[in-house]
Structure formats: structure tokens, C-alpha cells
Amino acid sequence: MSAVLVIEDDDRIRLSLLLALEDEGYAATGAPTAEEGLAAQRSRPADTVLVDLMLPGIDGFECIRQLRRADDVPIVVISARDDTQDIVEALEAGADDYLVKPVAVKELTARLRALRRRARVVADDEVPVLRFGALEISPEAGEVRLHGRPVPVTRTEFQLLCELAEHPGRVLSRQQLLQRVWGYDTGDERLVDVHVGRLRQKIEADSGAPRHLVTVRGLGYKLQR
Amino acid sequence: MRRAGLRVRVIAGFAAGALALSATMALVSFQVVRRSLLDERERTAVRAAYYDAEVVRSGLGSAVQPDTVIGLLRALDTGENRRAVLQRDGEWYSRQADTGVTDAIPAALQRRAAEGVPAVQRVLADGRATLVVAVPLPDGDVLYEVDSMQELEHTLGVLTGVLTAVAVSTAALGALLGWYASRYVLRPLTRVADAAQEIAGGASKYRLDPAAEPDLARLTTSFNHMVDELSARVERDRRFAADVSHELRSPLQTLAAAASVLERRRDRLDDRTATAAGLVTDEIARFQKLVDDLLELSRGDRPAARAAVDVPALARQVCRDRQVPEGIVGGDGAGPWLVDRRRVSQLLGNLLDNAQAYGGGAVAVRLALVDGVGRIEVDDEGPGVSPDDKQVIFGRFVRGRSAGARADSAGAGLGLALVAQHAAAHGGTATVLDRPGGGARFLVELPGCAP
Numbered sequence: 001m002s003a004v005l006v007i008e009d010d011d012r013i014r015l016s017l018l019l020a021l022e023d024e025g026y027a028a029t030g031a032p033t034a035e036e037g038l039a040a041q042r043s044r045p046a047d048t049v050l051v052d053l054m055l056p057g058i059d060g061f062e063c064i065r066q067l068r069r070a071d072d073v074p075i076v077v078i079s080a081r082d083d084t085q086d087i088v089e090a091l092e093a094g095a096d097d098y099l100v101k102p103v104a105v106k107e108l109t110a111r112l113r114a115l116r117r118r119a120r121v122v123a124d125d126e127v128p129v130l131r132f133g134a135l136e137i138s139p140e141a142g143e144v145r146l147h148g149r150p151v152p153v154t155r156t157e158f159q160l161l162c163e164l165a166e167h168p169g170r171v172l173s174r175q176q177l178l179q180r181v182w183g184y185d186t187g188d189e190r191l192v193d194v195h196v197g198r199l200r201q202k203i204e205a206d207s208g209a210p211r212h213l214v215t216v217r218g219l220g221y222k223l224q225r
Numbered sequence: 226m227r228r229a230g231l232r233v234r235v236i237a238g239f240a241a242g243a244l245a246l247s248a249t250m251a252l253v254s255f256q257v258v259r260r261s262l263l264d265e266r267e268r269t270a271v272r273a274a275y276y277d278a279e280v281v282r283s284g285l286g287s288a289v290q291p292d293t294v295i296g297l298l299r300a301l302d303t304g305e306n307r308r309a310v311l312q313r314d315g316e317w318y319s320r321q322a323d324t325g326v327t328d329a330i331p332a333a334l335q336r337r338a339a340e341g342v343p344a345v346q347r348v349l350a351d352g353r354a355t356l357v358v359a360v361p362l363p364d365g366d367v368l369y370e371v372d373s374m375q376e377l378e379h380t381l382g383v384l385t386g387v388l389t390a391v392a393v394s395t396a397a398l399g400a401l402l403g404w405y406a407s408r409y410v411l412r413p414l415t416r417v418a419d420a421a422q423e424i425a426g427g428a429s430k431y432r433l434d435p436a437a438e439p440d441l442a443r444l445t446t447s448f449n450h451m452v453d454e455l456s457a458r459v460e461r462d463r464r465f466a467a468d469v470s471h472e473l474r475s476p477l478q479t480l481a482a483a484a485s486v487l488e489r490r491r492d493r494l495d496d497r498t499a500t501a502a503g504l505v506t507d508e509i510a511r512f513q514k515l516v517d518d519l520l521e522l523s524r525g526d527r528p529a530a531r532a533a534v535d536v537p538a539l540a541r542q543v544c545r546d547r548q549v550p551e552g553i554v555g556g557d558g559a560g561p562w563l564v565d566r567r568r569v570s571q572l573l574g575n576l577l578d579n580a581q582a583y584g585g586g587a588v589a590v591r592l593a594l595v596d597g598v599g600r601i602e603v604d605d606e607g608p609g610v611s612p613d614d615k616q617v618i619f620g621r622f623v624r625g626r627s628a629g630a631r632a633d634s635a636g637a638g639l640g641l642a643l644v645a646q647h648a649a650a651h652g653g654t655a656t657v658l659d660r661p662g663g664g665a666r667f668l669v670e671l672p673g674c675a676p
Contacts, residue, residue, distance in 0.1 A: 012479040019483070186542060219533065
């Protein structure tokens, strides 16, 4: 049974989400503040964390940053705010997905399943190490190395890198990446853009002028040697 | 149009004023000059005539031969323009052979001269202005001098020409001045008009500088104030809709999650409770759609975020999401279109939903990219749209009156308003036509789609 931690200050929303998630077969626990949520995650790590952005005390953005510093647990934001600024900031802080309230329970569980699938892909695939210059990607080990040194990437970032690495030099559109990495039929392309930006900061010498993970204007992204 | 009219009126006014003024001046000065020239000419002529008369009188004895008379006349220094004739005992004596000169002397003048009264008269001889001076001599003789005024007439003619030219060019200068003045005076108004146009075009931050035109400070200040008020009101309305929808989102999240718990246990509930739970769930879904649409509408003025989109593939995806056979998507719109993916996706979805609710389902979706204009047509075989409804169907909260409308699938009436808004965000239009063979045809045209 997959464990989900819900960090949400609104008691009614938290309670209803816990009820619905338990119905769907998740072991769900709740926390009304970021502080309590972070403590719960330290003591009994859940497989996935749902975070609201407007929290008393430590806000959602900072909560995501602290969760991300600890490990690569999948983080899904559920917020009533849908300004581009908020979405981009939350994703840049390290969130894997962003859902706007009210989100249907079916949609939420679909997103959680997609995140789990990503986590499993890492363990199941048996592909040899892929090399792009100084960049090495070993899908089997779930590892990325730059100049031989391991690069810490989240599962979503890793999955995104693997999709691009499996088609070296070929352009994948944002929609294709959304479908393959996040499991969206139609989704928000900002998810892809922000994750690509985060990846570049980790694997490129100069993320402003990328050499490997390049943008093909009007089409999408490709990974080249 | 009105602005041009004002300008034309100002120019015409200036020109007419200048013309009236210069014409009056020209007329008065012409009269004064003519008067003084004529008087001067007359005085000269009279003086010369008296002088000649003195010469003739002293030369004429009691009994003189006609030859002597002519010789006397010939001795007079009359120049080219003056001709002297003497009337003596009913006989005309002239130094020239021609006698035509006596015809120029009016009979009335002759009578007065015969009575011993000296006289001067301007006459027309052979169509030429002529001055006739009559000087009575003793013994009933009269010396006439016929003086041509052709030179004077010529001078006056030149003067007339010059004065007319001056009047006309003054009028033209007046018109030019009027044109400049109207342009100068209207320039601040032109700026106001430009500003209004900018603001109507969406540049709500555009303001006038009150310091630029101190005389029009009141106009610019009140104009700016009006724009501030208007944009504040628009912003308040927009914010209100956004805030209300926003505030509804959190309770809706609770409702959505709680409803799914009810839904999962539906078969364990008794019939009445299950029916009630079903109603709650359905209404929450509708409520959610309404809130989403309202938020979308409140964001309406944002420009379209264009990117290359495979619209036919998107249309098939939208069909699949709605369990509509994707085979109905046709047309030659292959290749990427430069559009806002989210907006076009919602636009297509809303047109399909509308066809489902009011037209018995969409029967064709045609896509075409012609000269950079993306055309999206969605056909249904329903009852069509009445001419009255065609006017208002893209308005907010307008719902079809079609008998075939199914209440449970009918939204809040924002779907087509959003279609129109998404089209407008691309600078395009949404219209509804009659489908040949019955039913409605919704047509959306999006310009600037060529990649």
C-alpha cells in the first residue's frame, strides 16, 4: 500500500482528501502545517507528498524546498492559486506536478499513479549506460554522472532525461514529454519547461547556453552529444 | 469625420475673413487712387486748355482767315494725346484733317459752352475714355480740347490686376494660416483621440501629460481621471469574478473529495440516499465547471500564448476525451498552427459540448489553414440556431432554448462565450451559420496561424 502525506491547513479539505485517498487504497496521513508535515516525513517517510501553497508559518514553497533537500520524494502541489508565477515558483522549488483546486479524486489518483510508474521505471529497465559527452546516464542504476561525479536528480527529472536520452538527437515535443513522463494526454507545458530548466542547472556547464539539452524553437527539446 | 469638418470650417473661415478684408482694402485703395489720378489728370487738362485758349485768343483778330486759325491751332503744343478744335461761327477748325474728333464732343457740352460756360466732361469716344474740356472765347468762339485718357486707363487696369492678385494671395495666406492654426489648436485634441484609441485597443495604462498643454489641462486631467475610473471599475469587476471563483475553489475541493467517497459507496446506500448522493456529485461537477469557466472569463484580456500546435491531432484528442468518434475530424488543416494550445483545446471542447447539448452531437469537425487563417468548423444535425439566438448565442449566461437540450449536460451558458473570447484572444472571430441540410455550423477563424 502506497503512503501519501497530505500537508493542508484547511481541516475540511484535509479530512475529505484523506477519506477519498483511503477509499482509493492509499495509506494517507495528514499534517495541518509545513512544520508538522516535515517532521512526519522525517520520522515516517511517505511515498508521495501533497502540499498546499498557502500554509501558516513556513509556506508551501519553502516546505517543498526543504522536502527536496532531504530526498527525491515525489511532490504534488494542490493549490487554489493558478498564476503562472506561483506554478513556476513551486515547480522550480522542486515540485513534480501542480494541480489546481478543485481537483477530482480520479484525476489526483491518476497523477499519483503516474508518479509511481516513474519511480518503478527506474528499477525495471535494463538499458546500458548512455553517454552524452561528459554526461553519463545509467537507466538501470538510476544514476546520472557528470565528469564521473554523480548528479542528484529527482525521479521526474531522471525520467525526463531518460526519455530524451533514449532518442538521442531527436526532437520530442512538450506534449510528447508530458505524455511519456507525466502521463498527461493534454497538460500544462510549463511542467516540461520548468523541469528542463532544473535539469540544465544540474547537467550543463552554462545553463543559459545549454550544449546537451537544447531547445528546438517551436518544436520541443532534444538531447545531443 | 467631425474633426475634419471642424478643420475645414476653420480654414474656410480664415480664408473668407482674409479675402473680405483684403478685397475691401483693395476696393477702397483703388477708389482713392482712381479718384486722385482722375482729378490730377483733369486739372492738368484744364490748365493746358486755358493756356491754349489764351494763345488762340491772343492770336485771333477781328477778322482772320481760316488758314490762320488752323495755323494757330497747329502752333499749339498739344502732344500726342491732346487734340484741339475750335468752333467759330458754327465752323469747326482742327489742326488735323480728321473730323471724327468733333463727334466725341457731346451736344450738351456744346450748348453750355455756347452760353459762355467753361465745362469739363468725361466721355467715351470709340469705346475709349476721353476728357473733353470746353473753354469759351470772346466772340462766341469755343476752344475744345479732346484728351485721351488711355494711359490713365492702362495704369488703372494694372492697378486693378495687382490689387486682385494681392487679394487672392491674401486669401490663400489666410487659408494657410487657418490650416496651421487649426492643426495647432487641434493637436492636443488629436493626442486625446489617439489616447482614447490606444486605451480602447487595450493599452489601459496609457495616460495624457497634463503639463504638455497648460490651456487644456482641464481636459487632459479629466480625461485621465475618467480613464482611471473606468479601468479601476473594469479591474474591480474582473477581480471580483476572479476572487469569488477563487474563494469557491477551496470548499469545492472538500465537496469534490467528499462526493467521491459517497460515490464509491453508492451501492451500499439505500435508493433514496443513493439518488441524493448522485445529485450532489453531478451538481458538484457542474459547479466546478462553472467556477473554472468564470475564472477563465476573468482572465480574458490576456493575449494568446502562441506556439506550434498540431491542431488536427489536438482535435482528435479532444474528441477521444469526450467519447466522440475521432473520425469526424477532417479537412486539410495538417501541419502545425501557431495558436494557444490551451485556448484552442478548450474552444474545440466547448464547441463539441455545445453540439452534444443542443445539436444531438457533432457530426463533423473541419480544420483548414488558408493564408495563415486557421478555420475551425463544427457541424451538428440538431434543430439549428434561430436568427434571434444567433445574435446573442456568444454572450455570457445565454442558454439555448432548443427543445432537445438536455438539462443535465447543459452548462451555465459560458461555453460559447469562452469560445468567442478564445477566438478574440487570437484576433479572430466566432460565428454561427446554418449547416446546409439542417443543423448548426459553428465557425471559428483564427488569423496569424501560419508558422
